[in-house]
Structures are given as C-alpha cells and as structure tokens.
Amino acid sequence: MYKQIRFTSFSFGCRVNEAERIEMNREMIAAGFILDHKRPDLFIINSCAVTNKAEREVRQLIMKLKRDNPNLRLVVTGCAATYWRKNKLWKNIPIDLIISNNQKTSLISQIKEYHISNPSNLAVFQPRQSNSDQLQQDKFILSGRVMIKIQDGCHRFCSYCIVPHLRGKPKSRKIYEIIQRVRENQQGNHINEIIYTAINTEAFGKDTGESLLQLIKTSIHQIKVPRISFGSIHPWSITKEFLDYYRVNIARKRLSDFFHVPIQSGSNKILKYMNRGYCIEDIEERLNEIQEINPFALIATDVIVGFPGETDTEFQNTYEALKYLPISKFHIFRFSPRRGTAADLLRKQLGEPTSQEKQDRARILTQLGKKKYQEFLTEQIGSTNTGLFIGNNKDALQQALMHNQIPVTIKTNEDLNGRMMQIKILEKKNERLFGVICGPDRT
Ligand code: SF4
Numbered sequence: 001m002y003k004q005i006r007f008t009s010f011s012f013g014c015r016v017n018e019a020e021r022i023e024m025n026r027e028m029i030a031a032g033f034i035l036d037h038k039r040p041d042l043f044i045i046n047s048c049a050v051t052n053k054a055e056r057e058v059r060q061l062i063m064k065l066k067r068d069n070p071n072l073r074l075v076v077t078g079c080a081a082t083y084w085r086k087n088k089l090w091k092n093i094p095i096d097l098i099i100s101n102n103q104k105t106s107l108i109s110q111i112k113e114y115h116i117s118n119p120s121n122l123a124v125f126q127p128r129q130s131n132s133d134q135l136q137q138d139k140f141i142l143s144g145r146v147m148i149k150i151q152d153g154c155h156r157f158c159s160y161c162i163v164p165h166l167r168g169k170p171k172s173r174k175i176y177e178i179i180q181r182v183r184e185n186q187q188g189n190h191i192n193e194i195i196y197t198a199i200n201t202e203a204f205g206k207d208t209g210e211s212l213l214q215l216i217k218t219s220i221h222q223i224k225v226p227r228i229s230f231g232s233i234h235p236w237s238i239t240k241e242f243l244d245y246y247r248v249n250i251a252r253k254r255l256s257d258f259f260h261v262p263i264q265s266g267s268n269k270i271l272k273y274m275n276r277g278y279c280i281e282d283i284e285e286r287l288n289e290i291q292e293i294n295p296f297a298l299i300a301t302d303v304i305v306g307f308p309g310e311t312d313t314e315f316q317n318t319y320e321a322l323k324y325l326p327i328s329k330f331h332i333f334r335f336s337p338r339r340g341t342a343a344d345l346l347r348k349q350l351g352e353p354t355s356q357e358k359q360d361r362a363r364i365l366t367q368l369g370k371k372k373y374q375e376f377l378t379e380q381i382g383s384t385n386t387g388l389f390i391g392n393n394k395d396a397l398q399q400a401l402m403h404n405q406i407p408v409t410i411k412t413n414e415d416l417n418g419r420m421m422q423i424k425i426l427e428k429k430n431e432r433l434f435g436v437i438c439g440p441d442r443t
Contacts, residue, residue: 005115006036012058013048015197015231017078019147021046022140024107031108042073042111047080049162052336055080059093066094073097075111077104082166087339101167143390144192144418146185147231150178150215151198155206158264159275159342160304160335163199170203175215182223192388192420193227193256194219202236212237213245220254226420226441227388227403229256235263235278238286247293257294257404261287262302266321267314270307273346280321291326296383298376298404300329303365306358307335308347315361322368328376330369334358377433380406380425386441387423389416400435408435 011021048054058080077099084090153170205211245251265271268279337344387400396413420441
C-alpha cells in the first residue's frame with residue numbers, strides 16, 4: 001500500500017542553519033511530505049562542523065536515532081556532512097543520504113529520487129501549500145517570529161574557521177527576493193519579528209551591488225513587521241553609516257536593540273593570528289557608540305579561548321577587554337583545530353594551551369559573562385518597552401522577549417503567545433526579570 005512520507009528535521013549550530021531548516025520544512029511540505037515530529041519515516045539533520053564538539057554531537061545524534069529506530073531514514077546535510085564527504089569520513093556513520101552544502105538546492109529532489117528509486121518505500125507525494133498548518137507546530141512561527149537567510153558563504157578566511165571551505169564564496173539574496181520571502185511568510189500568519197541570518201553580514205550585497213544598510217532601510221519602509229533583528233551582526237558591518245542610521249528615530253523603533261557581535265578575542269596579537277582584520281580599539285569605539293546611542297541595547301559576543309599562541313598575557317588582555325567593553329553576554333568556545341585551516345598549521349608552529357588551560361580560561365570568562373549579564377539585567381529595572389510574548393506557560397507565568405531580546409516573566413492568565421505589549425520591568429528575583437503589562441504595543 002502506498003503511503004505519504006512523514007518527516008522531521010533538526011539543526012545544529014548557527015542561526016543560518018536554523019533558518020535553512022525552517023525553509024527546508026516549508027519546501028518539503030510543498031513537495032508532498034508530511035511534517036510529523038512524533039512518528040517520522042525520515043529525519044533531516046542540518047549539521048555543523050565549526051568545532052570538534054559540534055561535529056561529535058551530530059555523530060552522536062545520528063547513532064542514537066538509528067539505535068532507537070533502525071528503520072528511520074537519515075538525511076544529513078550542512079557543514080559536517082560537507083566536511084565528511086570532502087574528507088571521506090562518513091563510511092562508518094549510518095546515513096542513508098548525505099548532501100553537501102553545494103547540493104542543498106536539490107535536497108528535496110534528491111530525497112524524492114531516493115524514495116522513488118527504492119520500491120520498498122512505496123512513497124506517494126501530495127503537494128500542499130507551503131504555508132500549511134503543519135508549520136504552525138514550529139515554536140518560532142507560533143510566536144510570529146520568522147528567520148530569513150539573506151546570505152551564505154564567506155570570503156574572510158579567519159584562520160581558525162572551516163566555514164569558507166565548506167560553504168564557498170559569498171552569495172547574497174537580492175533585496176527584492178528577501179522582501180518577497182517576508183511577504184510570503186505573512187500570508188495567513190501574523191509576523192511580529194523578522195530575524196535576518198547570514199554567515200557573514202559584511203559580505204551581504206557585495207556580489208549583487210547592494211548593501212546591508214539598504215536591506216535594513218528597505219525592510220523598515222516596505223514591510224509591516226514591528227521588529228527587525230539580526231542573528232549576528234559582524235564587526236565589519238558596524239560602520240559609521242550603520243551607526244548613524246541606528247540613531248534615527250524610525251530605525252530605533254523598528255530595529256531590535258540586540259547586537260550579537262562576534263569579536264573572538266580581546267588580544268590584538270591573537271586577533272592578528274586569527275586574521276580578523278581589526279584591532280580591539282576599533283571594536284571598542286563601535287560598541288561604545290552603540291551604547292551611547294542606546295544604553296539599553298544588549299551587546300553579546302563569541303570568544304575563542306586557547307587559540308595557538310595564547311599565553312597568560314594574551315588571555316589576560318582578552319579578560320580585561322571583555323570586562324570594560326559594553327558587552328553583557330558571552331558565548332565562550334574552546335579552540336579546536338580544524339583540518340585544512342591556517343590555524344591548524346599555526347598551532348604546529350606556535351603551540352597551543354593545554355586542554356586544562358583552555359578549560360580554566362573558558363570557566364573564568366563564563367563567570368565574568370554571568371556577572372555582567374546579571375548587572376545588565378539589574379540596569380533594566382524600571383524601564384518600559386515592547387515585549388513579544390513567546391510560548392505559553394501553564395503556571396500563569398508567561399515570557400516576553402523585550403526589544404533588546406532579554407526575557408521578562410509576566411504573571412497573567414491570558415494566553416498572550418505571539419502578542420506584543422508594552423511591559424514595565426519591576427524587579428529581579430532568582431536571576432530572572434519580572435514585569436507587568438502596561439498597555440498595548442504602540443509600534
Ligand atoms: S567571518 Fe570568519 S568566522 Fe565568520 S564565517 Fe567567515 S571565516 Fe568564519
């Protein structure tokens with residue numbers, strides 16, 4: 001008997017991967033597959049290879065899924081899949097279909113072909129509208145948030161990073177296509193927030209003759225979505241023009257006050273080894289300006305500890321920089337060499353800190369990050385801004401994400417998931433902020 005193929009998906013790593021996963025779901029439904037998280041026949045993994053740990057986690061999930069259900073068909077794509085194919089590393093991993101990044105555009109047809117060429121599957125496909133009800137299961141869509149990928153690939157070749165080797169040269173979507181994609185998402189759905197994701201925002205538009213600032217301005221003027229934000233905004237994108245526009249009232253109202261700026265190190269020597277093309281003084285100037293424009297803006301960052309050549313002195317420089325810069329949220333990574341990158345050669349020349357040193361340094365920065373984040377939360381008490389309700393909590397405590405993306409808990413019996421309201425932050429208890437609704441959203 002013929003049956004429709006049920007599928008689910010999971011992504012590791014960055015927000016670009018997550019945006020791709022959501023788009024894949026949409027396209028799979030349109031192609032006639034059924035989204036079913038509980039009893040899938042097919043599982044798509046959008047993998048990450050940015051660190052050894054990320055890659056290990058992908059492998060662990062694959063093994064677990066096959067152990068729990070040997071009949072489940074596994075399709076693996078993304079950076080780890082590309083890395084494994086390139087280096088012929090996947091022979092002992094139980095994958096049914098492995099699809100490199102450069103073949104992702106034909107992912108659906110490859111999956112269909114796989115099912116059609118295997119008669120035991122007896123698959124049948126009934127295409128549906130891409131804005132199908134099935135997508136409503138997604139927690140982002142439920143609260144009216146949509147991630148849109150605006151760019152792929154990278155030209156920077158930071159010495160530690162495998163991504164340019166796996167995703168290739170920068171490719172941007174044209175602004176009109178992005179706006180069209182937002183409008184498609186708005187059909188039948190109320191969208192509160194657009195989250196633009198890119199591998200490197202600096203590269204956006206370089207291949208199409210457009211710019212990130214044009215995208216921001218066009219989005220603000222042409223689409224009716226209250227909040228526009230970025231997964232990450234890379235240090236090179238925070239230009240004078242960008243900051244001048246952030247000062248303008250209309251931008252301040254619509255652009256989220258959240259800036260995830262991956263600086264990677266606070267030591268100029270290490271930044272040079274990393275090939276980042278800036279020094280910590282440049283970063284200081286730009287981040288201070290964001291804070292001067294809006295003291296409530298939340299600035300977050302990624303930092304790598306234990307890079308080749310990082311002695312106690314360089315680590316101390318990073319610690320001091322993170323202490324005084326207006327950054328309140330840290331994501332700390334321990335350096336792990338990736339075959340084929342410049343840093344892999346560098347570590348042979350310069351040596352690298354021991355794993356104990358990396359662990360200690362990561363712990364010290366994590367503690368500093370926690371302290372600064374709590375201080376930042378305390379500074380929010382008494383402020384009022386727009387909050388977007390996400391999820392629904394049974395004990396009448398609901399969570400809203402403020403304009404700077406910090407979560408605030410509100411006591412209410414009403415189901416406010418997906419609504420935007422004015423919220424006043426009242427207090428901090430057990431490291432969480434609590435607030436009250438003080439009116440409907442005015443944006
Ligand atoms: S900017 Fe650097 S870290 Fe980011 S993807 Fe490009 S090479 Fe990798």
